[in-house]
Amino acid sequence: MLANFKFNLAAIVITGLIVTASITAPFTKMFGKQYEENKDFSCCQKDQLVLHHYYTVHIFWIKVADGFTEENLGKAVPGGCNIRCSD
DSSP states (O other), X not given: OHHHHHHHHHHHHHHHHHHHXXXXXXXXXXXXXXEOGGGOXXXXXXXXXXXXXXXXXXXXXXXXXXXXXXXXXXXOOTTOOSSBOOO
C-alpha cells in the first residue's frame, strides 16, 4: 500500500512539473511579458541614443497589453543622429 502511495505521489509530482514547465515556457506566450525583437527600433532623444523594445503581455494566450520599453544607450555618435524621436 505504501509503494502504491509513493508511485501515485511521484506520478502527480512529475505530471505537475511537466504541466508547469509547458505552461510557463517562453515560447507558449501563455502568461507574462514577451519581447518581439522584430518590432524594436532606435532613435535619438535629447542627444541620447534610445532603443525601444516592443513587448506584449498575455494571460491565457490573450494579449492584454503591449507597448515599448526604452533603453538608453548613451551619447549619440559624434556626427549626430539622422533619426529623431518625438521628444
